[in-house]
Amino acid sequence: MEFETIIGLEIHAELNTASKMFCGCPTAFGGAPNTSTCPICLGHPGVLPVANREAVADTILLGLALNCKITPRSIFHRKNYFYPDMPKNFQISQYDIPLTADGWLEVEMEGNNRRVGITRVHLEEDTGKSVHIGESGRIHGADFSLEDFNRAGIPLAEIVTEPDLRSPEEARAFMQLLRATLEYLQISDCKMEEGSLRCDANISIAVDGAMGTKVEIKNMNSFRSLFRALSYEDERQRFAIKQGETLVQETRHWDDAAGVTHPLRSKEEAFDYRYFPEPDLVPIEPDPAWVEELRGRLPELPMERLRRFREQYGLSDEIAVMLTSEKALADYFERAVETGQDPVELAKWIAGDLVALLKDAVVPIQSCPLEPRGLGELVALVAQKVISGKMAKEVLKEAFDTGKGPKEIVEAKGLSQIADAGELDAVVDEVIAANPEAAEDMRGGKEQALKFLMGQVMKKTRGQANPEMASDLIKKKLT
Amino acid sequence: MAISIEDVEHVARLARLALSEDEKETFRRQLSDVLEHARVISEVDTEGVEPTSHTLPLVNVFRDDVARPSLPTEEVTSNAPWAADGAFRVPRIV
Numbered sequence: 001m002e003f004e005t006i007i008g009l010e011i012h013a014e015l016n017t018a019s020k021m022f023c024g025c026p027t028a029f030g031g032a033p034n035t036s037t038c039p040i041c042l043g044h045p046g047v048l049p050v051a052n053r054e055a056v057a058d059t060i061l062l063g064l065a066l067n068c069k070i071t072p073r074s075i076f077h078r079k080n081y082f083y084p085d086m087p088k089n090f091q092i093s094q095y096d097i098p099l100t101a102d103g104w105l106e107v108e109m110e111g112n113n114r115r116v117g118i119t120r121v122h123l124e125e126d127t128g129k130s131v132h133i134g135e136s137g138r139i140h141g142a143d144f145s146l147e148d149f150n151r152a153g154i155p156l157a158e159i160v161t162e163p164d165l166r167s168p169e170e171a172r173a174f175m176q177l178l179r180a181t182l183e184y185l186q187i188s189d190c191k192m193e194e195g196s197l198r199c200d201a202n203i204s205i206a207v208d209g210a211m212g213t214k215v216e217i218k219n220m221n222s223f224r225s226l227f228r229a230l231s232y233e234d235e236r237q238r239f240a241i242k243q244g245e246t247l248v249q250e251t252r253h254w255d256d257a258a259g260v261t262h263p264l265r266s267k268e269e270a271f272d273y274r275y276f277p278e279p280d281l282v283p284i285e286p287d288p289a290w291v292e293e294l295r296g297r298l299p300e301l302p303m304e305r306l307r308r309f310r311e312q313y314g315l316s317d318e319i320a321v322m323l324t325s326e327k328a329l330a331d332y333f334e335r336a337v338e339t340g341q342d343p344v345e346l347a348k349w350i351a352g353d354l355v356a357l358l359k360d361a362v363v364p365i366q367s368c369p370l371e372p373r374g375l376g377e378l379v380a381l382v383a384q385k386v387i388s389g390k391m392a393k394e395v396l397k398e399a400f401d402t403g404k405g406p407k408e409i410v411e412a413k414g415l416s417q418i419a420d421a422g423e424l425d426a427v428v429d430e431v432i433a434a435n436p437e438a439a440e441d442m443r444g445g446k447e448q449a450l451k452f453l454m455g456q457v458m459k460k461t462r463g464q465a466n467p468e469m470a471s472d473l474i475k476k477k478l479t
Numbered sequence: 480m481a482i483s484i485e486d487v488e489h490v491a492r493l494a495r496l497a498l499s500e501d502e503k504e505t506f507r508r509q510l511s512d513v514l515e516h517a518r519v520i521s522e523v524d525t526e527g528v529e530p531t532s533h534t535l536p537l538v539n540v541f542r543d544d545v546a547r548p549s550l551p552t553e554e555v556t557s558n559a560p561w562a563a564d565g566a567f568r569v570p571r572i573v
């Protein structure tokens with residue numbers, strides 16, 4: 001039997017508009033319950049929703065970035081269901097005529113390209129949030145629930161992929177690329193932990209080319225849990241098939257703490273949303289000139305930028321992926337490159353020490369105390385052998401902590417290493433004269449002696465000799 | 480097209496309606512009549528006619544993305560039968 005894993009994703013991204021989808025309530029995250037609500041998003045009778053132009057523009061922009069076709073005339077539908085997180089008892093969504101459809105996004109993984117089909121990108125409104133009160137703390141066994149509609153009505157783009165992904169690794173890479181795309185377009189905050197970016201997955205195992213039973217997985221709140229949940233489910237399904245068990249088409253819930261998926265209590269009947277055209281909202285017919293204007297707003301997208309970084313700057317795959325995963329990080333790098341320093345060195349410093357410092361301090365790159373120009377200065381100091389790489393790490397840390405420029409720090413601390421050939425030459429001569437035995441051993445080819453002599457040079461210069469130059473000088477004089 | 484008692488029960492469940500046996504039978508007959516009427520209409524030749532989702536001759540009605548003040552919190556839950564600390568309280572969901 002030959003097994004193949006088949007995965008498709010359904011992603012929801014909250015759009016970062018100032019106001020909600022169909023009313024003027026602000027879209028701020030958090031806040032006391034129901035402080036950002038009005039008769040429209042509370043579903044009072046007799047109100048009239050009006051679509052937010054910016055949300056429509058954002059969705060078209062996303063569609064264009066994902067190579068989708070823009071539908072000449074699309075409409076909204078009502079999706080009917082009874083659940084208290086939607087005060088209207090229906091969600092305004094799109095059904096058979098989405099705003100954009102039929103595109104693709106290409107993911108590169110270990111040199112292989114995978115073109116993932118995008119079935120559709122449509123626009124809908126987000127739901128409210130329920131807090132379940134009771135001993136269990138969960139929906140099951142709760143005494144009652146509290147509803148907060150601050151989130152209800154926030155514009156939500158839904159992106160559905162074709163079942164084109166072939167492994168949990170690919171699914172994660174796709175999701176990361178999609179996140180980066182949304183971030184580059186600056187249309188969503190993309191915070192999986194805060195729920196502004198959410199992902200559900202369909203996974204099945206094809207056996208000898210025959211389609212398997214599809215299982216939907218929910219509640220994956222990070223790239224890590226997406227990967228873990230899919231890996232778990234992949235294993236579970238393969239094992240079941242090998243055991244001759246029959247898989248059930250169902251929705252399963254990922255339990256991150258336990259590291260397992262378990263079935264959601266099955267509904268007695270399949271969902272029946274009774275979609276029908278939303279009578280309060282008129283159709284959308286995007287003016288071709290408007291679409292072209294939006295197309296003109298498309299920035300260089302993450303995959304293009306990654307490929308350019310590799311070619312233009314000679315960056316490794318790993319570092320290029322890391323730098324282009326966030327627009328601001330890639331921008332920072334390119335501004336640092338403008339200082340004329342070696343791009344590969346600059347990239348290494350950013351991807352290594354700088355990103356670690358930012359992470360520790362929980363500071364976004366946009367507010368990095370060390371400006372790109374400062375990083376260029378640091379790399380220049382190393383290149384000119386004013387300071388060693390080891391010293392540079394300390395200088396970087398201090399520049400990050402204090403906001404001072406690297407040059408300023410090096411000067412103030414008297415850190416600059418002795419890279420002056422004449423000065424160093426004199427020191428090396430002194431060391432050789434003072435340690436005739438070691439010098440003799442060195443002439444005899446003993447490695448240990450070089451280390452000893454280097455140590456003496458460093459001691460004499462209080463660690464400020466350029467190690468490479470000092471070592472070269474000793475070798476030149478004693479071999 | 481006739482619909483069954485099971486169909487009526489399904490639709491009633493989706494709408495969260497509790498129906499007596501008599502009501503189910505009444506609605507079964509009435510809904511069948513409605514569907515029969517729809518069937519007659521569906522005999523009209525609509526070849527080449529776009530489905531009508533809206534009767535208004537309007538498209539692209541948008542508002543600018545400008546936030547305006549929301550409802551004062553005390554008014555938000557003032558009509559709610561059950562509320563606590565600004566949140567709507569609802570009975571146990573499942």
Ligand SMILES: [Zn+2]
Binds near residue numbers: 023025040042
């Ligand atoms: Zn509102």
